[in-house]
Amino acid sequence: MKPLIFVTNDDGISAKGIKSLIEVAVEFGDVLVIAPDKPQSGMGHAITMNHPIRLEKSMLYNNCEAFTCSGTPVDCVKIGIYEIMHRKPDLILSGINHGENASSNVLYSGTMSAAVEGAMENIPSIGFSLKDHDSDADFSEAKEFVGQIIKDTLNSDFPSHVCLNVNIPKKSDVKIKGIKICRQAHAFWADRFDKRLDQFGKPYYWLTGEFLNQDMERDTDLFALENGYISVVPTHFDMTAYKAIEQFKKWEI
């Protein structure tokens, strides 16, 4: 029996990135797509609790069944499993995101949060991101490696409650050198707010800023990406800071 592969993203169902991912996924199994009906970048692990969720059949792809969802990427995974498939798929793929999601961006990323939700459901799950924000980004080289990683995943004994954060360098004249298994770099945003005045003279703000990496070790996802490799970070959702537990024990009453 062919594997059942669930595909979602955070850029919305009509993005070139999810189209590219579907084109690879259909080579490996039966594909079901549920993707947001609008861009959901930066939605992190948000779920829709205070509004109803809408689901609509989509005719956008003729190689698979597809739906749009009014909710977040995590909503897409939940409604896919519990309302549409009524079973757990064999694999969850999210992306290919237009823009990288390396380092601590895993927390902000809707693409990766869909994969993390898959890990919570104990389904092998992978979030793919290309380091190119262009809506017409070139996914041709990325697709080869996406296929390789899907094949490796389906043929492997995938660890339980883990997903993969895969980031792919932007297509350039230099070929991708290979794949590196990494840890999440310790790097952060230096945020800035662009303050403007509306037509009534009242202020509004756009969140902007730059991403700063002060983690100079060579085992990080950012190091791999900067050196022409695809980064693969095994990712889980246990956020306990185990190393700090002992220090706090003296607070116990």
Add this chain to the structure above:
Amino acid sequence: MKPLIFVTNDDGISAKGIKSLIEVAVEFGDVLVIAPDKPQSGMGHAITMNHPIRLEKSMLYNNCEAFTCSGTPVDCVKIGIYEIMHRKPDLILSGINHGENASSNVLYSGTMSAAVEGAMENIPSIGFSLKDHDSDADFSEAKEFVGQIIKDTLNSDFPSHVCLNVNIPKKSDVKIKGIKICRQAHAFWADRFDKRLDQFGKPYYWLTGEFLNQDMERDTDLFALENGYISVVPTHFDMTAYKAIEQFKKWEI
């Protein structure tokens, strides 16, 4: 000089929980509040990228300066640091949430995501949640312990890039037994969608379900809560599954 304490939440600025938290916080320092102008439960680590953010001065509290923000709890932290305070506060407090955020709910929780954002900024940060969803929940007993934990934090050598996930049992006839330092329990939602038809006969869905704990160890936050203790989980944002790295090394190209 008095410490500068930043306060936010995800239930919105007028919730009883944040009012209770502010009442405790002002005993320890100068308080600045920036909280969502509407409920933002379940928003996780979402940030507002595709809409402008609005900030309005609030006159709701006479013991501190306060603003409402149209964005998410994480937006509140970012705009507080980078646009209003122009410095890092000495302490970030989030909550007190109406409802618990133990175990893997840390990922969905706007309350905890604000604290995690504080940890990313390397500011001692604490998310407080009471195991009582009632909008008129009784925070009186919780407030004593919140004060104790704030005092411990200000007097301690707080570890870098860590925050605390504090969950407090619902007020009952039995007094809270004490405080336990715990790890995040390995427990999940069994989701369900409540499907209804709108006035045009078109379906819509409400996300619902129940939380299931199959983690029977005694060192978890859920165990502490169920046994009448306040749970404190030191929490970080490195989601790397270090134990799985070796297994994936054979995928390297």
